[in-house]
Amino acid sequence: MLIPCPHCGPRDVQEFSYQGDATRKRPDPASTDVHAWHAYVYDRPNPAGPHREYWQHIGGCRAHIVVERDTLSHEVLGAAFASDLSNQGGTRP
Amino acid sequence: MVERISPLGAAFRPGRHGNLTAGPGVQLAEVTPPAIVEAAAWPGQKEALARAVAGATGLALSALPNAGAVGEQATAFSIGPHRFLVTGGDDLTARLTEAVPLETGTLTDLSHGRIALRVAGPRAEWVLSKLFAIDFAAAAFPVAEGRATAHHDVLAQIQRTGPDRFDLFVFRSLARAFWESLCAASEEAGYEVVR
């Protein structure tokens, strides 16, 4: 499996470290809604198909990136710097 | 200043080794420069940082991904989205400190933390291809460009400093183990360790 790092170009998956689901949304830190926190910490849809996830190019440029990956085929549909997406109001881990 | 001692120790064996039927295919050397500095830009400041580093070193340095420049006295190459590895003489850190304003980025002197190993010669691409999962062909990795990659857990920041010459910057504490891997990978092509 190759991941197209936005800085380095396509690299072997072994250079990357998986950092988790990039679709979950952290509740407001002031929230005391137990169900919202439970969902944030534990609930994962685990889709068979396209999935959005954080990876870090740990054996390369060290950037954190968001990768769109098909969990059935391992086809990578896109990759972008996590910092750019966060700055555009995207989700944070 | 504290004198640096090569971490390669007894593993550094000058002379010709391995399969020499076609002559040594590569020359291996330690080429650690007097100064190694990591320059990191704040978000949106990479172009400004590239200009500042260029001003301090006389290099024509671009802010594009993987870009680099090789000069007589200094080298620099991209090692990440906002970062360059810069090498030069004893005055490099002072020059960069002068040239890079606080609002542009930060500097970290790595002169005692990294060493540089040179792989040169007609089989250099072939030997390095055994160790790293990146494309070393000249079309994919042109002269002066840089790549950040890893051999298992050993991070390596690599600059192509000539048509058949690569300089690899590795952590000092892992350098001897990596050097031994490099020598083993070079056995088949034959190698000459040069001072």
Ligand SMILES: [Zn+2]
């Ligand atoms: Zn990368």
